[in-house]
Amino acid sequence: MRILEGNILIVDDDPDILGTARMFLKQHGFTVQTEQKPSNIPALLSKTIFDVILLDMNFSRGENNGKEGLYWLQQILQTDTHAIVILITAYGEVDLAVQAIKLGATDFVLKPWNNEKLLATLLSALQLRASKLEVEKLRNTQQKLSADIQQQYGELIGSSPAMQEVYSLIEKVAPTDANVLILGENGTGKELVARALHTRSLRSKEVFISVDLGAISETLFESELFGHVKGAFTDAREDKPGRFELASGGTIFLDEIGNLSPNLQAKLLTVLQSRKVRRLGSVHEKNINIRLICATNMPLHEMVQENTFRQDLLYRINTVEIRVPALRERKEDIPSLLTHFMQVYTRKYKKPPIRLEPSVLSRLKKYEWPGNIRELQHAVERAVILSEHPVISSAELFLQKQSLPAKNAGRTLSLEEVERNYLKELIEKNEGNISKVAKELGMTRPALYRRINKYGL
Numbered sequence: 155m156r157i158l159e160g161n162i163l164i165v166d167d168d169p170d171i172l173g174t175a176r177m178f179l180k181q182h183g184f185t186v187q188t189e190q191k192p193s194n195i196p197a198l199l200s201k202t203i204f205d206v207i208l209l210d211m212n213f214s215r216g217e218n219n220g221k222e223g224l225y226w227l228q229q230i231l232q233t234d235t236h237a238i239v240i241l242i243t244a245y246g247e248v249d250l251a252v253q254a255i256k257l258g259a260t261d262f263v264l265k266p267w268n269n270e271k272l273l274a275t276l277l278s279a280l281q282l283r284a285s286k287l288e289v290e291k292l293r294n295t296q297q298k299l300s301a302d303i304q305q306q307y308g309e310l311i312g313s314s315p316a317m318q319e320v321y322s323l324i325e326k327v328a329p330t331d332a333n334v335l336i337l338g339e340n341g342t343g344k345e346l347v348a349r350a351l352h353t354r355s356l357r358s359k360e361v362f363i364s365v366d367l368g369a370i371s372e373t374l375f376e377s378e379l380f381g382h383v384k385g386a387f388t389d390a391r392e393d394k395p396g397r398f399e400l401a402s403g404g405t406i407f408l409d410e411i412g413n414l415s416p417n418l419q420a421k422l423l424t425v426l427q428s429r430k431v432r433r434l435g436s437v438h439e440k441n442i443n444i445r446l447i448c449a450t451n452m453p454l455h456e457m458v459q460e461n462t463f464r465q466d467l468l469y470r471i472n473t474v475e476i477r478v479p480a481l482r483e484r485k486e487d488i489p490s491l492l493t494h495f496m497q498v499y500t501r502k503y504k505k506p507p508i509r510l511e512p513s514v515l516s517r518l519k520k521y522e523w524p525g526n527i528r529e530l531q532h533a534v535e536r537a538v539i540l541s542e543h544p545v546i547s548s549a550e551l552f553l554q555k556q557s558l559p560a561k562n563a564g565r566t567l568s569l570e571e572v573e574r575n576y577l578k579e580l581i582e583k584n585e586g587n588i589s590k591v592a593k594e595l596g597m598t599r600p601a602l603y604r605r606i607n608k609y610g611l
């Protein structure tokens with residue numbers, strides 16, 4: 155005999171039924187509690203968590219319309235939305251059973267029951283309970299992770315007119331389900347804007363899945379985004395959902411969308427048009443319900459002119475465009491960003507509070523910040539780690555970076571490092587004007603952007 159596990163409650167006014175059911179189920183390893191009076195259900199539920207509740211439909215003498223059963227079913231589901239309730243119905247009460255299932259009952263068994271049938275019903279109910287609990291657990295973990303990430307990301311800092319425009323757009327667009335394209339240089343806070351849109355949207359309790367398209371290789375693209383079934387390719391050892399499926403119900407953030415090859419642009423477009431995905435190796439399509447946010451530092455409109463980005467894909471993703479300004483366009487935000495990052499990092503590295511030498515701010519404002527907020531953030535982090543005094547000088551905060559090559563003095567730089575340094579110098583010299591840099595190097599803007607991305611500049 156198979157030994158089963160589970161905590162079962164049986165509520166029925168007939169003591170004979172309770173007695174036989176208890177004996178039979180206990181024999182199979184279940185923990186069983188029985189109750190004759192449904193009015194005791196709330197007290198029982200407050201003390202014990204039951205995996206399955208078997209509930210009779212009629213309790214009072216002369217009652218046979220099943221109303222009592224439906225009433226108690228609803229009471230149970232109000233207390234525990236994941237409760238698994240199986241109704242005990244008499245022959246001929248099919249309409250009632252259907253009504254009960256509509257109200258949330260999991261199944262029903264006919265009285266007098268066949269023991270094997272009861273066992274099979276209980277078994278599938280227990281499986282359902284286990285998967286409901288698993289989903290709930292995953293959802294809680296996800297919510298906790300999102301809260302942690304949100305905390306890590308913090309809120310957007312800056313009150314310059316340029317940022318006010320961004321905030322106003324976020325407020326207007328977030329509660330709609332419109333597709334949003336976020337444009338801006340590296341490190342300007344595009345991902346933060348995407349997260350802000352999600353947390354202010356109607357999907358804020360659902361997942362936010364971020365995908366860096368620039369980091370996914372051409373060969374893995376479909377399996378990462380659309381999923382695969384076991385055996386679809388050599389390494390596919392089990393079924394795996396793609397990011398689109400995982401994001402269903404919530405928001406998907408496709409970062410670096412300007413980096414997609416023409417082939418992948420076509421594949422993405424098909425999914426966005428049909429709102430359906432098919433896992434690699436599968437014949438079944440699944441509907442996806444996602445809010446789409448994309449971002450790029452590439453000039454998509456120019457790329458459409460140059461035929462390197464599909465116009466139909468651009469129109470799919472840019473219902474609303476939000477341009478995040480570069481830091482040099484909003485230098486008035488530098489003081490509040492500095493204060494914010496100084497607080498974050500003194501707390502993180504358990505350092506006493508620090509302040510800046512008076513001359514530092516004007517130097518910071520003269521600098522062009524090609525790496526935008528990320529560069530400022532890293533400069534502050536480095537200064538907090540290295541500082542030995544509570545007052546930070548320009549040299550510690552700002553010039554440290556320029557002196558970095560000295561560290562490399564003793565070794566030969568790789569070709570890639572040389573290229574990266576050279577590119578960086580050119581970008582700084584041209585104050586971040588990519589067209590000028592591209593002209594100076596004699597390459598196209600997309601080719602230059604690919605290199606900028608590659609080196610994280």
Ligand SMILES: Nc1ncnc2c1ncn2[C@@H]1O[C@H](COP(=O)(O)OP(=O)(O)OP(=O)(O)O)[C@@H](O)[C@H]1O
Nearest residue numbers: 307309310311339340341342343344345346527528
């Ligand atoms: N307005 C802001 N206030 C506070 N922190 C910010 C702000 N903007 C950006 N940051 C911080 O700067 C860093 C870079 O931001 P984020 O990753 O959102 O930029 P991005 O534009 O998506 O960059 P990339 O294009 O390189 O992916 C993050 O650590 C983020 O927390």
